[in-house]
Amino acid sequence: MSRKLAIDLGTSTLQIYAEGKGVVLDEPSVIAVDKYLNKVTLVGREAAELLEREPEGIEVVRPIRDGVISRFSHTVVMLQKFIKKSCGRSLIPPQTVIAVPSIVTDVEEHAVRDAAVSAGLKDPFLIDEPVAAAIGAGIDVTSDKGHMIVDIGGGTTDIAVICLGGAVLSSSVRVAGDEMTAAIIKYVRNKYSLLIGERTAEDAKIAIGSVWRRNDIQTVSITGKSLKSRAPLLTELSSNDMTEALEEPVTRLIEEICAVIEKTPPELVSDIAETGITLTGGGCQIYGLDKLISSITGLPVKTAEDPALCVVIGAGKADEAGLIPERNKTRKY
Ligand SMILES: Nc1ncnc2c1ncn2[C@@H]1O[C@H](COP(=O)(O)OP(=O)(O)OP(=O)(O)O)[C@@H](O)[C@H]1O
Ligand SMILES: [Mg+2]
Known part of the structure; x- marks a missing residue:
């Protein structure tokens, strides 16, 4: 039987693919929680805007860490809100394929199934992420x-x-990407005595990140806090800086x-x-x-x-074509 949705529950982004429609949601896997009411107030892009700004009384949470669920109840709410946003309300719980890293423990795998069922998804079918990525890559x-x-x-x-x-x-x-961003923060701190936030470092990485010396050197301006004067300071980072940092x-x-x-x-x-x-x-x-x-x-x-869309597209396509391989325990070493 064909399933209706495919989900990539990523550390950075959550993506949903709907049968016959393609990718219907691609948002940061971030939520904002009102600490006093213990209620999720924002999800996705809107919540990500608050990262590193955390207003009084609001906690900004990434419920997925290293590809697995680290905050169960927050993952459930995030899934519910994203499914509603991308698919609307449905009386029939959607059948779903969910991509998971090929090396997860049984406990981590159960957590994904339980979170999906708690979020109202029917009969979640897990597929190995690399297999999905391969299908998505054609x-x-x-x-x-x-x-x-x-x-x-x-x-x-x-x-x-x-x-x-x-x-x-x-x-x-x-x-992966987060470690690369962290390496840029460390490099800028050591080389330029400048403290920069995760978002600044990630934006710079996306704009000019490079691991191969290029002839057309690219630059980007970044603002941080000087370690010496503690005042805001603007500096320029080049693609060669990136190569060293990464x-x-x-x-x-x-x-x-x-x-x-x-x-x-x-x-x-x-x-x-x-x-x-x-x-x-x-x-x-x-x-x-x-x-x-x-x-x-x-x-x-x-x-x-x-x-960035290969996993979710591959999970959706594998299902549409009816060729989902059973998620087997692959050989670890
Ligand atoms: N143009 C770009 N250049 C470099 N890095 C990028 C670019 N666009 C996105 N990234 C990085 O890609 C990472 C997110 O990739 P992706 O959405 O595939 O992760 P994920 O599936 O959520 O995570 P995981 O698979 O680890 O659970 C982030 O670290 C982001 O900074
Ligand atoms: Mg991923």
Whole structure:
């Protein structure tokens, strides 16, 4: 039976795909809670506006951490509000596919199912995120040719080798977009004695983030608080600054990719040498990341079209085509 919705419950963004309509919601997975009334007052984009500004009496919460639920009741309310916003009220609980990182504990998996049911969703069906990402990137996951997917989200990077409809090998590391943003904050503090907030650092990363030296150097102006005078200070960051700032987290990320390749059986490695590594997730859009990964692994690397939407589109498409692979316990190492 066909399910009606697909959801990517991400650390940074929550996306909903509706059968026959496509992506109907793409908003930050953030809520604002009135501390006195213990009530969720804002969700998504509106709540994210309050991050780092937290007005008196309001707590701004990210209920998903590192790809898994960290605040159960807040996740339920966030899901309810987003479903209502994107689909309206429905008397029949929508049937749903939910993408989860390939390496989650049984407890984490149960939490996702329970949260979905508590939010009014029927019979939630869980699908491995990398498998969904691969389908969303246009890869024929049912073929016997091996493919490697690297999904770089906000909290985690999922690396998986996919073949015959499932992940043969997978790994999940807590180095992704958020760690890159944190590395920029640290770099600016050390190099320019300037304190900047997460939003400033993330905006700069999205504007000029780069891990490969570029000839056309890009710059962006940022404002922070001087560590010396404590006064507001404006400075300019360049794409070369970004390359230095991002070196450490990106090196860790690539080391993990290399570790997975090392554990991949030789036949599949030779498939990947042909099919290449496909990058998905919002975090893969840093300038030069594909070139850097390719130069270190020696394998072809391509960035998927609309990388940040691959997981949710893939989960929806897998369902529409009736080819959802059962979420199996993939081999951990
Ligand atoms: N153009 C861009 N360049 C660099 N990074 C970007 C860009 N756009 C978004 N990002 C980063 O992508 C990350 C969010 O990606 P995505 O929406 O795929 O994460 P998620 O699915 O919510 O997280 P996770 O998969 O870890 O649970 C954020 O860290 C954001 O800063
Ligand atoms: Mg994700």
